[in-house]
Amino acid sequence: MSMLELKKVHAYYGAIHALHGITLTVNPGEIVTLIGSNGAGKSTTLKAICGQAKMTGEVWFAGKEISSWQPHRIAGSGIAHVPEGRKIFPKLTVKENLEMGAFSVKDKKLIKTRIEQAFAYFPRLKERYHQAGGTMSGGEQQMLAIARALMMNPEILLLDEPSMGLAPVLVDQIFDIIHELNEDGMTILLVEQNAYQALQVAHRGYVIQTGEIILQDDAARLLANDQIQEAYLA
Template sequence: MLEVQDIHTYYGNIHALKGTSLYVEEGEIVTLIGSNGAGKTTTLRTIQGLLRPSQGTIRFNGQALEVLSAEAIVRLGISQSPEGRLVFPRMTVLENLEMGAFSRNDRLGIKSDLERAMVLFPRLKERVNQKAGTLSGGEQQMLAIARALMARPRLLLLDEPSMGLAPLLVSQIFSIIKDINSQGMTILLVEQNARMALSVAHRGYVLQTGQIVLTGTAKELQVNETVRKAYLGEN
């Protein structure tokens, strides 16, 4: 479904991605793990069209993405739940969800997806008319994911969904991610909590200073000595 080949991305003079390559098959959860500053968020932002690569190709079902705007990429079927959630704080939960469907005009489909979001995230249903800025961190994360789903994507990009959440909420969020995937959603997951990410993913990549240094199935990475020491906190 997605093929990223030899991507180089810069922030000004900073060479953030140095030949990054990865692929995602339809129906998979693929995780990208690494430390702060490794280039994980940059990878997602480049795929989404928010950053332009200076070199390399990105293909989504054969369509070149590196020449398209972010809006065009959303319309093709890729949406993102960004790092830090970035909900619209002065808008209600419902208005935030409706914003997720800005590229659509199928009213019946939007209504159906709103109902689905309320089933998937019951906490949002309870707070549907509440301002998003007054929600807890966990509720805002649920809203960010639900808003991304409202675009009815074929590929969902999740950037640090566990950031700043209590352990119980982290477990809930990852349970929801597995549930979304079981319903047919393909997911590319960026996550600093490598243990949780590998527990739900099919495959993974390890990114260090803008380069992929390891790849394998989730089970292979879970038992890899380097991953265990550097990212799973084991000796």
């Protein structure tokens, strides 16, 4: 059974028809990437999954249809969303940001355990424990955004443009962490404009253009596809 499945999802921003019948699946243990140019509908797809966009069609998670659920219920069900632009709380410390990620967890010992688990992936954050998030570098803020999402111990992680605005060396670090998370069992749906990096780390990929899926295949075959190379890898 698929962990996540979208069936003919349409999404709207007022009169703007942003998604045109998106259908995709993510199986347990996979990294699936959704690539496409700016404005193609990548972020809107994640928002539709999370209940943050007006939509029709069906979204299924872990065998349940969640299309009509409110965002807080979707988040509590095991779907964690790391939004484009990171959206950390800039005036809160690293510690406070992580605690906000575990807002629904009542067990303080469990919160402490999860913070230590996050530090295992992101040692830099331990060094910045009492530093305000907004004073850190872009790469450190991206690490914090992912770590905050992990505080809910999600079943699937939705990552929206994690490499945006980062220096190449930091991009490599972020993708190494994405690979490590997946090796440890995390299922990931990755939205990226950096098609080369995304397809290097993913198992499968979908290509979205003007709100429609135009191509899907194993990541290795997409990397070798002439059309993809010309449009996204040149």
